[in-house]
Amino acid sequence: MHPPSDPLDPLLDRWRETPELPPHLAAEVWRRxxxxxxxxxxxxxxxxxxxxxxxxxxAVAFVAACMLLxxxxxxxxxxxxxxxxxxxxxxxxxxLIDPLIDETAVNVAAHRP
Amino acid sequence: xxxxxxxxxxxxxHVGWFMSQRPCGAxxxxxxxxxxxxxxxxxxxxxxxIKTIHExxxxxxxxxxxQVVRMRDEYDAFERERTxxxxxxxxxxxxxxxxxxxxxxxxxxxxxxxxxxATRVMTAQQRARYLGLLGPVLQGTGRSLLN
Numbered sequence: 001m002h003p004p005s006d007p008l009d010p011l012l013d014r015w016r017e018t019p020e021l022p023p024h025l026a027a028e029v030w031r032r033x034x035x036x037x038x039x040x041x042x043x044x045x046x047x048x049x050x051x052x053x054x055x056x057x058x059a060v061a062f063v064a065a066c067m068l069l070x071x072x073x074x075x076x077x078x079x080x081x082x083x084x085x086x087x088x089x090x091x092x093x094x095x096l097i098d099p100l101i102d103e104t105a106v107n108v109a110a111h112r113p
Numbered sequence: 114x115x116x117x118x119x120x121x122x123x124x125x126x127h128v129g130w131f132m133s134q135r136p137c138g139a140x141x142x143x144x145x146x147x148x149x150x151x152x153x154x155x156x157x158x159x160x161x162x163i164k165t166i167h168e169x170x171x172x173x174x175x176x177x178x179x180q181v182v183r184m185r186d187e188y189d190a191f192e193r194e195r196t197x198x199x200x201x202x203x204x205x206x207x208x209x210x211x212x213x214x215x216x217x218x219x220x221x222x223x224x225x226x227x228x229x230x231a232t233r234v235m236t237a238q239q240r241a242r243y244l245g246l247l248g249p250v251l252q253g254t255g256r257s258l259l260n
Contacts, residue, residue, distance in 0.1 A: 059115045066119035070127035078134050085136040089148040090246060092140035096171060097227055097247075099178035100220045 142171055152246075153239045162234045170227045177220050184213050 022028075043051070052058050094101055137144035146167060150160045187209060195201050228247065232240045 053115045059118075062115060063119045063122050066123035067126040070123035070125070071130050074127045074130040074134075077131060082136050085138075086148065086152070089137070089140065089145055093145040093148065094247070095178070096142070096145065096174055098220070098224045099174060099181045100217060100224075 142167060149243075153235065153242055155235075155239065159234050159239075163231055166227065166230045166234070170223060170230075173223055174220075174227070177216065177223060180216050181220065184209070184216060188213075 053062070137147050146160070146164050149155065149163065155163065191201065191206055191209065232243060235243060
């Protein structure tokens with residue numbers, strides 16, 4: 001005697017048919033695993049900067065670069081200041097050596113390169 | 114920590130260099146002579162001699178400058194009186210003009226003497242640069258400081 005047919009039977013029969021695996025499945029799976037792991041291991045920007053500053057050679061180079069930048073900016077300020085002061089001192093010198101000098105002549109002379 | 118150290122080193126080097134190299138801040142004779150030394154590239158010996166020459170002449174020149182200012186004020190007073198009252202004391206004015214001429218002559222002589230003494234200490238190149246600085250002044254006043 002046959003048991004009554006169950007409507008699930010054809011579906012279960014279909015489920016037993018395993019589909020064909022895509023080619024290179026294992027290789028693809030391992031590739032994806034490697035990608036995820038490498039993402040997890042890669043440090044962030046801050047961590048990389050921190051790591052760089054812990055290296056003595058980088059730290060020394062950074063401090064030296066800061067000093068050179070400070071000196072460069074000081075030199076820029078000084079050259080401008082020297083040019084301005086040069087004009088003022090030239091004017092006062094001309095006034096000292098020639099009491100009769102008029103202001104127009106002083107300004108012309110002091111601004112001359 | 115290293116970043117802070119770098120910033121501190123940069124600021125210190127900036128301030129230190131700026132303070133050590135900044136030009137003289139006043140308009141006195143010492144600053145003017147320092148400026149001349151740099152501008153004309155004077156040697157220490159030349160600088161010492163030029164300093165002596167200027168120190169010797171500057172009190173007289175300053176006194177003359179004060180006299181010139183006083184005489185300009187006097188002239189303004191004459192002019193005010195002429196425009197307000199319409200009268201001029203010609204005797205007083207003639208006396209003033211005579212005084213003014215004497216002061217002008219003395220100024221010119223003192224300046225000529227100073228420039229001549231200073232240029233004698235200089236090399237040809239320094240002299241050319243120095244007179245180049247004074248040149249427009251001479252053109253502006255229409256006078257010659259080098260006799």
